[in-house]
Amino acid sequence: ILNVEQSPQSLHVQEGDSTNFTCSFPSSNFYALHWYRWETAKSPEALFVMTLNGDEKKKGRISATLNTKEGYSYLYIKGSQPEDSATYLCALDPGGTSYGKLTFGQGTILTVHP
Amino acid sequence: GAVVSQHPSRVICKSGTSVKIECRSLDFQATTMFWYRQFPKQSLMLMATSNEGSKATYEQGVEKDKFLINHASLTLSTLTVTSAHPEDSSFYICSARVGFHADTQYFGPGTRLTVL
Numbered sequence: 001i002l003n004v005e006q007s008p009q010s011l012h013v014q015e016g017d018s019t020n021f022t023c024s025f026p027s028s029n030f031y032a033l034h035w036y037r038w039e040t041a042k043s044p045e046a047l048f049v050m051t052l053n054g055d056e057k058k059k060g061r062i063s064a065t066l067n068t069k070e071g072y073s074y075l076y077i078k079g080s081q082p083e084d085s086a087t088y089l090c091a092l093d094p095g096g097t098s099y100g101k102l103t104f105g106q107g108t109i110l111t112v113h114p
Numbered sequence: 115g116a117v118v119s120q121h122p123s124r125v126i127c128k129s130g131t132s133v134k135i136e137c138r139s140l141d142f143q144a145t146t147m148f149w150y151r152q153f154p155k156q157s158l159m160l161m162a163t164s165n166e167g168s169k170a171t172y173e174q175g176v177e178k179d180k181f182l183i184n185h186a187s188l189t190l191s192t193l194t195v196t197s198a199h200p201e202d203s204s205f206y207i208c209s210a211r212v213g214f215h216a217d218t219q220y221f222g223p224g225t226r227l228t229v230l
Contacts, residue, residue, distance in 0.1 A: 004157075032217055043118065044207075044221040051217075089158070093217070100146060100211060100219065101173075104158040 002026060002092050006105035013080050014113050021108040023073040023090030031095025033073050034102060035064050038087045047075075047088075080112040117141055118210050120222030127198055128230055135193045135225045137208035143188035144210035148219065149181075152205040161206075164191040198229040 005024045013019050023033065032051045036044040048057040053068040061078045077084055087109050091102040117140040127133050137147055147164040162172045162183055170183035180202075182194040191210075195202055207224035211217070 034217075034219070036221075041223065043223045046218045046220065049217045091158075100148065101160050101163065102148070102158075102209075102219065103160070104150075106155075106157045 002030065002094060002103040004090060004092055004103050004105040006088075006090055006108050008108060009106065010109040010111070012111045012113065015080060015082060017080050017112075018076065018078045019080055019110065020074050020076045021088065021110075023075070023105055025071050025073075025092050029095075030068075030092050031099065032093040033066055034089075034091040034093065035073070035075055036089040036091070038089055038107070039085075044089060077110075080110075082112045082114050085110055085112045116212060116218075116220040118208065118220045118222040120208060120225050122225060123223060124226045124228075126228045126230065129199050130197055132194055132196045133198055133227060135195075135206055135208075135227075137191045137193070137210070137222050139189045139210045139220075142210075142212050144191075144212070145188060147185060147191040147208055147210045149183065149191075149193050150207050150209070152207065158207065161193075195227065198227070200229045203227055203229045 007022050032049050034049050035047040038044040048064045050066040055066040057064050063076045066073045087107040089107045091104040119138045121136045145166050149161045150158045152158045160173050161176045162170045164170045164183045164185040166185045172178045185191040209219040209221045211219050
């Protein structure tokens with residue numbers, strides 16, 4: 001069973017601040033790491049899927065990095081806006097015969113204050 | 115594109131009744147759909163994998179006779195909670211991927227089930 005930990009559990013920042021949070025996992029074999037943004041009453045939105053050590057992906061003001069050797073991924077938000085307020089989830093895909101069977105962390109709740 | 119809907123969004127039922135939740139891929143065909151549930155203050159937990167035209171596979175600890183999954187078409191999977199009890203009250207959410215080898219999963223908005 002993969003153990004995926006996210007920190008911090010919640011985060012309050014001011015509009016314009018840049019922020020980052022962490023997803024930690026056993027640095028054992030897995031296929032991919034996913035990041036999702038989940039706003040209340042909406043569907044989780046896929047942000048990134050990363051598979052390779054050293055992967056860096058960017059979508060607008062949001063970017064993510066992956067370090068498979070040390071077992072962590074960072075999600076960065078530059079110049080946070082109130083509309084960035086959401087729960088950010090990471091999930092591991094073990095691959096192989098369990099391809100697609102995601103194990104999620106508990107999420108980081110981000111609140112951006114105007 | 116890649117929109118997944120779920121119906122109903124919220125359901126309240128009496129103990130002992132059965133509840134059906136639908137998961138639809140609106141603009142793509144999904145050979146594989148996944149069902150997750152989330153209890154308060156916990157992570158999303160995978161319950162089962164639904165494959166079009168074949169039996170679902172269930173995760174350890176999930177009763178297949180209680181949580182019936184049907185994936186009869188490439189755009190629809192249903193989860194039926196049979197003889198629901200208060201401990202089945204939870205948030206149920208489905209996901210689908212565009213192709214068998216597609217990494218990204220697209221999620222529905224979820225269904226809040228409350229069993230009285």
